[in-house]
Amino acid sequence: MPKNVVPEAARRRRKPTKGGVVLSERLIVETAMRLLQQHGREGLTVRRLGAALGADPSSLYRYFRGADDLTLAIADELIGRAVRGWEATGDWRADLRDLGLRIHSAYLAHPQAAVLTASRVSGRANEIDADEVILGVLRSAGLPDREVVRVYHAFIDQTLAFAALDAAGRALPHAARVADEAVWHATYARLPAQTHPNIAATASLLVERMNDSAYPTALEMLLDSAATTLARSAADGQHSA
Template identity: 80%
Template sequence: MAKKVVPETDRRRRRPTKQGVVLTEKLIVETALRMLHQHGREGLTVRRLGMALGADPSTLYRYFRGTDDLTLAIADELIGRAMRGWRATGDWRTDLRELGLRIHTAYLNHPEAAVLTANRVSGRANEITSDEMILGILRSTGLPDPDVVRIYQAFIDQTLAFAALDAASLALPEAARAADEEVWRATYARLPRETHPNISATAPLLIERMNDSAYPTALEMLLDSAAATLKAA
């Protein structure tokens, strides 16, 4: 049976931990993010998190029903960081581009957390707020709602998919990541034109582009498609 989560107001009245801090959901999430960065996904356990906070691990169940509930909170925190300070300009394309780049960047700032959470739907406050904003931007264009939802789904799924893909590369050990990046120069660039004419012809361009994220390009392509839909409508 799931453990009862104590209301936030009750949690704040608890005594400080051994480190002299009062536990809050935000503090736990921020500590979990730091541990993911330092130790990877395998290093984030309730026991280790309790030790890092100077609290008994069982105390964490006053704030989260389990590690999966904590994972959803981490996902929502990343979205919240992406949205922090954002202001709409009133131009739908400019606003969507900025939001997409912000979300992608927020996830890449925490690659281990991104790989862990990019495919999750938390239903928490920051996620709901961002979805409301994105849908509002698209509906402000006058597009019918079926087109709005179609573009919204492509926009958010593409953003999170690239965040997970790019974060997975960043989460690799440095030597492995460097080896992957070198393949374009060490292998692809040396393939003979006789057997691989297309790779050979484009090798310099492949070397130039393939170690960078394709997300900005993919985002512009999606926005172009949305603009074409708007023009047709």
């Protein structure tokens, strides 16, 4: 049976740890993210987290039911950092672009945490607030709700998929990342036109682009598609009027 998580008010009354730290859910999450950044997924253990906080590892179960509960809290913190302080401009396309780039950047700032959490659905406050904002942007554009949900689904999955993909690259050991990036110069750019005419014809462009994230381009394609859907929906509305 999972242990009961102590309400936040009760946690604040806890005495400082032997290291002089007053534990909180936020402090634990931030420390866990730092350990992920320093040691990777395998380095995040309850024992190591307790040591970093100067606390008995068992005390962490007052805040989280287990490792998976902590993972969901980290996921929620990442999305919270992305949208914290964001304000709408009233231009749905600019607003959706800004939200996508902010989410992508927030995950890339913590690649190990991103790889661990990008596929998760936490159902926590920050995630819910972000979903409410994104859906609101799409509804403000005038899309029917069925199309709102369709575009939202593609938008959030695309954003998190690219975040996970790009974060995985950043999370590689430095030598492996450098070696991967060099392949476009050392291998693809040297393939002869006689055997690989299409690669040879585009080699310089591949070298120029392929080590950068394709997310901005994919995001613009999605926005173009949403704009087309919006125009079609408006035209259908005029015809039926």
